[in-house]
Amino acid sequence: MGDRLKGRNAVVTGAGRGIGKAVAVALAEEGANVVVCDLGVAVDGSGTDQSPADQTAAECRKFGGKAIAQFGNVSSFSDAEAAIKSCVDTFGRIDILCNIAGIDKPKMIWNMTEQEWDQVVGVHLKGTFNFIRHAAPLMREQKYGRIINCTSEAWLGGVTHLNYGAAKGGITTLTWGAAQELGPSGITVNAICPRAKTRMTDDPKVREMVVKRVEKGLMDASVLKRMDREMVDPSAFAKVVAFLASDDAALINGQVFLTTALTVARYSKPEAVAQVENPAEGPWTLEAIKAGFSADKLLKGYVNPAPPKPEEKK
């Protein structure tokens, strides 16, 4: 219980369960009033249920602040506007926006349907844009705001949910861009890259796989140890978000933080680390490019994430 967010008003999306709920409660614990947004869907985005948002709002109120529930769909531009408006209309202004809402529809690229792509990108990426778009004019006007988005390590690659990874990459860049555009107006925009046990990640098969690999000596035992330490309720790290949402984090802008029960880390941005000059005045030639690659230093440190499987001999 603290008072770092006393008198501040927050909108949290995906606040009905998991990370969103933990964040909403952490903000309330620090004294913020909270608009709890959740459509109450399943992990794959299907169905609706008002009770998760209502329950989180009730939990938030236990800390003495105010909380209201919103049941809109974050991927709807007008629902997002309504959620931001309800914060301003009910509490007087909006200081904090946490975009956590997300769904997952895992498939390999060659099996993914158009709908699976559209829905996942719609909820994550457009949902995040929608809320920032409607909050930004108000925050600029008052010259104060704290925006925290939710990205994922899937941003850097992985298999079986290219839709999810692409959406998270979009959110990461949106975080960097919004930080540059809004920073001069006293608004910070940062993102978290969380690891936690939620409906979306709680898969006993993953742990079994890791256990088997450790037993076979294919994986270091510390991987399992770390996993067990980190696959816990997201309330373990929700205060990282509360800190980023506070006055005390005014100078932290445009950053992405890995957040787990065990670790907080800051991500660098991608950067050009090695360069080859065109030896000629004219256009690049394939010979010069080939020479550039074979110079060895260009791809120093690069590891092919999935080299071709050797042809099986029949």
Add this chain to the structure above:
Amino acid sequence: MADRLKGRNAVVTGAGSGIGKAVSLSLAKEGANIVACDLGGGTDGKGASTSLADATVDECKKLGVQAIPQYGSVADFKAAEAMIKACVETFGRIDILVNVAGIDRAKMLWNLSEEDWDVVIAVHLKGTFNTIRHAAPFMREQKYGRIVNTISEAWVGTVGHCNYGAAKGGIASLTYAAAWELGKYGVTCNAICPRAATRMTMGPEVLAGYKKRVESGLWTKERYDEVTHVATADYLAAIPTYLASEAAGKINGCIFGSAGAFFSYWAPAKESAIYNRDWDNYGPWTVDEVEKCMPNLLKGYINPAPPEEKK
């Protein structure tokens, strides 16, 4: 004239002008047959015309290869399917896919309309997904494929078109994911981050915008010079062409800065500063504890846009 891509068949999107056209011609010069896809619209995505794609087709044919046009929108899942199918049905298979199609609608975040967001994301990000989605089953089946996407330095954050930046960030991540999923089947997926003089980067309105940035102090004169002194797209076209060749089989999931004067390897973001708590400290983080670890995590950090001094 060379033959490094002899017998290979390529689909290039945005092939009617700029980078897409230069890449089409560069692939054709190496012997590849080309499906030149272009809706023929403006840089803002409005309008349509068959003449841009047709002109590229004519120029490719002059180089001695086969070429056909496609006029659909890459943002349309079915039109993207038609582009890939046209390649397979006309030339026999698809070996190379180069996604270049893109539009721009530059506005500050607080002025972006829903449509400005939607169309830019649709053309770049969904367009790139659409063609890969339809090409992937063929490439996986034949255990060979070369995919090259186009992103932008706007990927690492940009002022004045967050829609464009977000789309490019999405494509960067999509490139990583597709490389992970398809690599073991002999398919590579890489991306270029081009710098070239095109109608999108050097049109009269764009130049006026750059000048405004210098006048308002957002850009230095040096930054302006760097951005405007760029070669035409034909200077860099050999870079995606190389990535589309057999020789580049071991390069997968990489992003390359591509300009006339240089090319560079962009390393992905990484955990640059890490704070681990005690293994045995099982309580939730407190705000005080987070605050205490921040100075170490923020070493070397520069605020990209600090609050303006109050007047």
